[in-house]
Amino acid sequence: MREQTAEPAPRGPDSPVDAADPVAAPGDSGSGIGGHHSLGRRRVLIAATAVVVCGGAAAGFLLLDRDDSRATPDGGTSRVSTAPVVRTDLVTTQRVDGTLRYDGAYTVKARPGSGVLTWLPDVGDTLARGERVYAVNGRPVPLLYGDTPLYRTLEPGVDDGPDVEMLERNLKALGHGPALTVDDHFTEGTADAVRAWQDSLGRTETGTAAPGDAVVEPGAVRVTETLGIIGADAADTLLTLSGTRRIVTVDMPVAQQQLARLGATVRIGLPGGRTTTGKVMDVGTVARGEEGTASRGGGGSTSGDSGGGGRTATENATVEVRVQLTRPGEAGALDGAPVSVDFTSGSRRDVLAVPVSALLALAEGGYAVEAAEGGGSAAPGGDGANRLIPVRLGVFAQGKVEVEGEGLREGLRVEVPSS
Secondary structure, three states: OEOOOOOOOOOEOOEOOOOOOOOOOOOOOOOOOOOOOOOOOEEEEEEOOOOOOOOOOOOOEEEEEEOOOOOOOOOOOOOEEEEEOEEEEEEEEEEEEEEEEEOOOEEEEOOOOOOEEEEOOOOOOEEOOOOEEEEEOOEEEEEEEOOOOOOOOEOOOOOOOHHHHHHHHHHHHOOOOOOOOOOOOOOHHHHHHHHHHHHHHOOOOOOOEOOOOOEEEOOOEEEEEEOOOOOOEOOOEEEEEEEOOEEEEEEEEHHHHHHOOOOOEEEEEOHHHOEEEEEEEEEOOEEEOOOOOEEEOOOOOOOOOOOOOOOOOOOOOEEEEEEEEOOHHHHOOOOOEEEEEEEEEEEEEEEEEEEHHHOEEOOOOOEEEEEEOOOOOOOOOOOOOEEEEEEEEEEEEOOEEEEEOOOOOOOOEEEEEOO
């Protein structure tokens, strides 16, 4: 679900509406541009989506509470500090909720009448090619990699097929039949490799492979749940598995689907305040609404009339976006954990920017920053070292705001409230 931000406040005497037509906060004492200014407490509510220029968007509202106290005659300390005007790149993002999990979901079922279940792995175990997935009557059933299961008995004379190729590829990878030719034809060389494989498993060397002799999955797997009962007949579902690759899945609103570009880098917020990065690996093409109904490509209604002016399922439709972690180890052992994903929605390159808290609302309208050209704050009635520079606002991002104005330059120090 997309993260909700504050709705725009109604326009009123206390709220500026945009960068071109802002109003001062109540109680502001207006002062002209230039020279020294003694600034009292200013409270400014900036509608971030209204002050963006040159594209991009910023989420929600920014509430600035400036208390520009100066040095006092009795020697009290100032409560303002300075920050430099910087030349930087500003990137605006759209935050969407996601789930950190392991890729893939598989179910392992026993063949009816296969025997008594004698061994199962533990939840969290990782199984690779050739390792046992479970055991029946003391006989291990190993894991093979592939997309075609063992659905028939494979032996010399059997029709060619992809299941033969899958078996030969695994036998060769496991070191059985190093001279074996991997194709879709079962030969006597294939039967010899099967016998060597059976010998390594402690089975009778028949040279044939039958359904139930192995579990076939696309790659290495991780055990997510054990359902079988050791000592009971092996029946129905024994295990649920996942892949070993860590991914984040996001239900992206269809209206924001263009933000999810294949290969694009995203920032992922993990539980506990940690962050990591990932890349978009897949963007779904089937949109789903609240009721779980689907429409190809998100077009058309996915439910009936919502009635009462409510949002329809189409308006709430999402597509699944999958993100691969750049550094999976940074996610620890979390599985099924809620995360946030920041998708880039716009950027401004090589612009001047100041901390958002440096902005001041002017009584006569517009915004300014206070340049501390004397190297710091000046006391009321001082030598006029500080001056206000009116600014035009651009995008808000990363705690900064793009600014333009006559007299602004990189490195110029402007006043901000001290922490």
